[in-house]
Amino acid sequence: MYTAVTGRVTTKVDVYSFGVILMELLTGRKALDDKRSEEEVHLATWFRRMYINKDSFPKAIDETIEFNEETLRSINTVAELANQCSAREPQQRPDMSHVVNVLVSLVLQWKPAEQSGDSEDIYGIDYDTPLPQFSLDSTFFGANTLTSIPSRPSELDSTFKSGQGR
Template identity: 45%
Template sequence: MEMITGRKVLDDSLPDDETHLVTIFRRNMLDKEKFRKFVDPTLVLSTESWNSLLEVSDLARHCTAREPSQRPDTCHCVNRLSSLVDQWKPTNVDEDDDEGETSEMGLHQQLEQWRSDDFTISDSDTFSSFNMPRR
């Protein structure tokens, strides 16, 4: 919700009825035109991107239901979001980006490249990185 709106979860500088992002987000989702004005104005959205944003927003709305039994489980969330992965591609490529050509790839392609990279971490590095005792 923070990324979609560009707002903080709690913002005491706003009027009382707009302080809590979850409440106002859920309220604005009821009216698509109102919601369009509520979305971070720095986001440049094509029709396809707008539809994807609405899908992610709807999922966020469900994830913040008052009753835990009404919230989707993680598997459901992953399934809904995974269908959007192939569509995601950065709109602006930063020339100073250390990632090189990966910044022009879609998220799914970046994930596959990351998985195929030939680096490994030894068990001792893993344990020392997380300050966890060896067993």
């Protein structure tokens, strides 16, 4: 992903995209749905508006999700995280290490309490294996995210210019 202003790849753009994915999971809606009204076509804009209004926010949650007071706390945590990730200004978005820490705490909270003899469930998940403890610093994501994506092949320089694509 790259920013339109600089044309450079940034981790903050990826954080924004991840925030939209969280919104999709919570609402059961598409990120862009042209079948909806003008106010609801862009999920991120609609979601932020719904999130601000605490009375209408529960109506934004996918109706297939059964929630009570306890699960609503977790839903609110994920919604707050999605809202932070999709902040308009990139410098206001959290680092991915913060996102992981928030989500790990929820995984640990919702880990099944009982296992029926076998530590793996029908999906092959071993709940006794601890989550990996990543050091989410520059060694994990790379000190310079721009170098993690190969540069444009020189053969394309003479065949296509970015302005020609529009």
